[in-house]
Amino acid sequence: MAVPPISSVSDIQNTQQMSNNLGQDDFIKLFMSQLKAQDPLEPVNNQDFLAQMAQFSLLESSRMTNEELARVRQIVDSTQGVGLMGKFAEVPSGSGTVLGEVVSVGFTSAGTVVSLKAKDNNGEEFYINDLPLTSLSRVFSGE
Template identity: 65%
Template sequence: MAIQPINGISQTNNISNVNSALRQDDFIKLFMSQLKAQDPLEPVNNQDFLAQMAQFSLLESSRMSNQELSAVRQLVESTQGVSLIGKTAETISGGNSVMGEVISVGFNSSGTVVSLKSKDASGEDLYLNDVPVGNLSRIYK
């Protein structure tokens, strides 16, 4: 079984959506329905029920681990974003590479974002706001 790497927020959100869809109450309802619907002449083996309980426990443990890892990822990303203030960063905007100084860091539902202060072709200040940290291609001292 191949394990896919976590490349971005969208994958994490997809995983949390799947995990939040299945709760312990859902398993209990399914379990009780299965008990009610079983054939009294051929009841389900106790080992099968224990295996299902073990699988659910493993699923719940995996869900909790994913939540904790997501919190750690957000903390690391936040720390990384704050450490970028005052540094020069490069990103792509409008198909062009733009280099500018990181002047602020923000946090929104999609993750950590930065604002860059750069100069346009005429020498005027240009501000790029809400650039996701993941979109920065290079960081300079």
Template identity: 45%
Template sequence: MPVDAIGGVLNAQDTNTTQNNTINQDDFIRLFLTQLQFQDPLEPVDNREFLAQLAQFTSLEQSRQTSQNTTDLLSMNATTQAVGLLNRQVEVSGLATAFTGTVTAVRFTADGAQLTVANGTDVRTSIRLSQVTLVRP
């Protein structure tokens, strides 16, 4: 899930390139089990090598958990920012024209928080936090 912040710049990095250069937990387990399955019974894996691979697996799992916790923390921060904007006047960019209005609602979707901003009878919906450029009290 992408996480926005007020005035944030969305990361345009290609995720396909990143995923091809890393190994995830399932890939590591498959590789490890295949190695155990096809090892030479007359010359099994050395205990030190086995323990080193288990340590790598533990490190991989801790890294995955840290990454998930960081993502959760960023999501909570974005949620707090969005709720804090209720009844505040904001300036929004990234639309056909710049728009100023009061945040009247916050909707939470899989893509993150989306604001509803009203200026009299003109109401704009689905505004992302990254589109907010100015917040007034």
């Protein structure tokens, strides 16, 4: 019996927030349109121009920081996943929880996933594959 992975609410909200924000290219287009449409008799004030350039610089810095943090998060997730090898983990299921041994770790574009080897009520082994780390409710060092 496989437990299907589900996205967390925060992942969905982060994706929606990112699509609602203006990007670097959008900022440049707006800035260039403003420069083209300005009145030649009353050009943009130097202070306003510098403030906009500072905003552009801040936007670029923020974008680069977010990219670096995403890479750091991938490294932390993969290290955490490898550290779970051989340990026992609990996963919620429709009828309660399933306890199984972490037997493999995988790395996907969505993040780190693990596979559990568990036993049903009859003692038969089965595998639950591609579980995101966020779906594990508890981790044990022994059974």
